[in-house]
Amino acid sequence: MNQLANPYTQLLVSTAPQGFYGRRAVISAILHGISAETPRSFSISGVKTIGKSNLARFLCHPEGALQQFPEDLESYTREQLFPIYVDCYRKTGAEVLQELPNHLRQEPRLKALLPGAPPPVGDLAKAKENLDEIGQALEARSARLVLVMDHFDHAYETFTYEDETFLRSLATRHALVLFTEKKLSALFSDPERYSPLQNILVKRSLGMLSEREATQFITDPLPSGFEFSPGEIAFLLEAAGGHTALLNLACEYLFNLRQDYPELGELLARPEVKDTLLAQLARLPAVQDTFQVIWNHLDERAQHTLLHAALDQPTEAPEDALQELVQSGLLVYRLDEQRYRVFCELFRLFIRDQNPRGVHLHLERLQSELSARDRQLLDYLVSRRGELVTFEELKAQVWAGEQPSKRAVEAAVHRVRLALAASPSIAASIQNERGRGYRFVVAD
Numbered sequence: 001m002n003q004l005a006n007p008y009t010q011l012l013v014s015t016a017p018q019g020f021y022g023r024r025a026v027i028s029a030i031l032h033g034i035s036a037e038t039p040r041s042f043s044i045s046g047v048k049t050i051g052k053s054n055l056a057r058f059l060c061h062p063e064g065a066l067q068q069f070p071e072d073l074e075s076y077t078r079e080q081l082f083p084i085y086v087d088c089y090r091k092t093g094a095e096v097l098q099e100l101p102n103h104l105r106q107e108p109r110l111k112a113l114l115p116g117a118p119p120p121v122g123d124l125a126k127a128k129e130n131l132d133e134i135g136q137a138l139e140a141r142s143a144r145l146v147l148v149m150d151h152f153d154h155a156y157e158t159f160t161y162e163d164e165t166f167l168r169s170l171a172t173r174h175a176l177v178l179f180t181e182k183k184l185s186a187l188f189s190d191p192e193r194y195s196p197l198q199n200i201l202v203k204r205s206l207g208m209l210s211e212r213e214a215t216q217f218i219t220d221p222l223p224s225g226f227e228f229s230p231g232e233i234a235f236l237l238e239a240a241g242g243h244t245a246l247l248n249l250a251c252e253y254l255f256n257l258r259q260d261y262p263e264l265g266e267l268l269a270r271p272e273v274k275d276t277l278l279a280q281l282a283r284l285p286a287v288q289d290t291f292q293v294i295w296n297h298l299d300e301r302a303q304h305t306l307l308h309a310a311l312d313q314p315t316e317a318p319e320d321a322l323q324e325l326v327q328s329g330l331l332v333y334r335l336d337e338q339r340y341r342v343f344c345e346l347f348r349l350f351i352r353d354q355n356p357r358g359v360h361l362h363l364e365r366l367q368s369e370l371s372a373r374d375r376q377l378l379d380y381l382v383s384r385r386g387e388l389v390t391f392e393e394l395k396a397q398v399w400a401g402e403q404p405s406k407r408a409v410e411a412a413v414h415r416v417r418l419a420l421a422a423s424p425s426i427a428a429s430i431q432n433e434r435g436r437g438y439r440f441v442v443a444d
Contacts, residue, residue: 003259007221008252015057017064021220021244022213023055026204027065031072033202034146034175035081041176043198045183046206047328048293051244052179055206056150059177060085080143082110083177089151093159094124096149097166101130104145113137128166135174145174152178156197157187164197171200181297207329208242208343217244218251229265232258239278241344242329249286250346282349291350294330306330309340310351370419373398378416381430381440390437413438 011019026044033040046052058064066078073081084107088096101118104110114134119126138145147170149155156178159167167176180187183205184198209217218228218236228236236254240247257277258264267273281287295303301321308315309331315322322340325331330347331340342348370378377398381389394409395402417430431439 004223004226004255006252006255007223008248008255011221011248015054015061017058017061017068019221020054020058020064021217022209022242023051023058023206024213026055026206027059027069028072029202029204030059030177031065031069032074034083034144034177035073035076037075039144039171039173039175041171041178041201043178043180043184043201043203044206045180045203047330048181048297049243049245049290050206050208050329052181052206053150054244056148056177056179057085059083059146059148076144081146082107082138082143083146083148084110086147086149087151088149088155091155093155093157093163096155097131097163098122098124098127100147101127101134104134113141113143131166131170135170139173146177147174148177148179150179153180153182153187156180156184159197161194161196164195168196168200171197176201205327207327209244209247210242211237214240214242214247217247221251228254228258231265231268235268235274235277239281239345241347243290243344246287246290246344246346249284249290250281253281253284278345278349282346282353287346288350291347294347295350295354302330306342306351307354309342310348312339315340370416374412374416374419377412381416381438385440385442388433388437388439394437 030042033042044052044055059066060083066073066081066083070078084104086096086100086103091099098121102121105114105118114137119130135145170176178184178201183203184195184201188195208214214237215233218233222228232254236247236250240250254264261267268277298306301317302325305315305317305321305325307313308317322331326333326340330343332343333340342351377394380394380397391406391409395404398412399409413430413432420429428440428442431441433439
C-alpha cells in the first residue's frame, strides 16, 4: 500500500491562511471593532504557544480574515483597512516606535500612499511626527491603519507615559491589536502606574479551540478517501484538547500510525493500547518542548494549582487564580465531575512527570512539621532531586556563614530521613553516598 503524504506535516510550518482554524468569535469581535466608524482597539493575551502569532498573522494576511469574513466589517471596507503585522519580540517601546515608519514603508499596499522620506532610525521624536503624518495621509483617503503588534510584552513594559499617550492619540483615528502573553495590567512593576492606553482597549483572553473547532482542525486536512474513526477523533481530543500546535503534532503522529495499522480505531477501545499510545505521544520531543515552554512561563502559584488538578487533589487556590487558568485554557471545570482538570491528557502526564507521584504536595505537609533548619535542608535536596549534593555544598547552602561539624550535618539529614520514613505517602528517600554526600531520590 502506498503511503499518503501527511497533511499535518505542512501545517506545522505553514503560515498560509488555509491552515488557520477556529477563533471565530474573537476574529469577529476584532473585525467589527477595527472597521467601526469610531475604531476600537484590542488587547489579546494568552499563554505561550496558544496561537497568538498565528492569529495575528491571519488578521494581516491578504487572503486572511478580511477576505474570508467581509460580513463582519462595519463602516470600513477591506480596501480601506491596512492591517500591518509588527513583531515586537524583545524590543523596547522606543525601538518599536522608532522602527515603525520604515516598517510601514516596506508594506506593498502602503508604499505609494505614504508621504515624504522615513526619519532616521533612532530619532524617536521624528518617528512620532512621521507616524502622525502617515495617519493623517491615510485618514485623508478615508483609509485606516491597523497596527497588529505581536510579542508586545516587553515593549509595553518599557513604554514611557509619553509613548503610551502617543499611541492612544493614534488609536483615536486608527486601530491597535496588541498581543501579549500576560494581561497588560500584570506587566506593570508599579501597580500605582497609570496607563493612558489600557483604558481604550477591549481586553480578550485567547484560550483553546472549542470542541467543534478542534474537530474541524482534525478532519478538514484529511485527503479524499481517508477518515479518522469517531474513536480516533475522541482520542485526539482527549490527548491534545483544543491546543492547535499540540493537536497538530498528535494528528501528524496518528495519521502515520494509521497507515501502518488500519485497525487502529478499534484497537483504541482497549485501555492498554490507548495508554501506550498516550505515553508514546507524551515522549515526543516536540510535545515535551511545547509543554516545557508553557510550564516555564507560569508562576509558582499557577504551577501548584495545575499540579493539584493533574493529581486529582483538591486545591486551595483562590477563585481568581482558578478563573485565570480557566481563561487561559490550561484548566477546565468538569460539571459532571464537579472538579477542575488540566485541559488534556498529555499535559496531565507532563505535569506528573515534573512532579513524580505528587511528592511535592505531600512534602508540603511534612515541611510544616520540621524545624526551620531541617526544612531548609529538605528544600535544597528536593531542588537538586536525583543529583549528588556534597557535604561542602550542603554546608554552604543550608548553613551559610556558619561552620557546622560533620556530625551536625549528619544529624540534620538523619532527622529528615526519619520524617520521610514516617510519611508513607511520600515515595522518596535520601541516599547516602559514602564519603561524598547525599542524593534525594523519588521512587519510580
